[in-house]
Amino acid sequence: MYNIGVKNALNNIYQLLFKEFGNRHWWPADTRDEIIIGAILTQNVSWRNVKIAIDNLKSENLLNLKSIHQADISSIAPLIKPTRFYNVKARRLKNFTDYMFGKYSGNLDDTFNQSYVALREELLGVKGLGAETVDSILLYAGGKLTFVVDAYTMRILPRLGIGNDKWKYTDYQKVFMENIKPDLELYKDFHAQIVHLGNLICKGKNPICEDCPLKTTCKFRK
DNA sequence: GCCCAGGGGGCTC
């Protein structure tokens, strides 16, 4: 799915968003461990709540993978309550550390030293990590060139004439990866821009978004 | 009180 129309549209969309919002500096974290933990905690919950959980973990010195690996689920779960599904998510955090300490002795450099394709498959095999979580980890913590697709992406792109309700995660991911410049910083910021826009105005209820910087592009406005 | 949110697993057919 490569054509000059899509390529121009995506570039145009990014330029409009960047002009409106500036560089989003995403992912907000001090360490790779924190990015990975945040990627799991943010599943189906707003970043506001994740932030609270992150701070809770930090205050108990649990905001790193080694400590998570050594801790019991029962001591992690209460700290991440604000992110909903806290028991499930505590298990998922430990699923990741079990995998990483089991296979790579807890060494993140070794983990991310694997090829993109092999590592992505491997991570998808960890219970509790789906495509969006895995791609977030690979892109923001691992520096791998993979585009992160989320619910906002799939809601907004069709309005701009790209995709439809039949498209799946992979279809959206491909359209980005085949049509935008293969640049790590662009991948990071483009996804961040879409999320920011989605948080502001595209909740999916009202199709007419008066404040949307993309309104000249949006099919709902024509 | 009610609705829904930046996801993923598991079951059913």
Add this chain to the structure above:
DNA sequence: GAGCCCCATGGG
């Protein structure tokens, strides 16, 4: 392989 329920907090 799509469709549905489960998980179970917090803000509007």
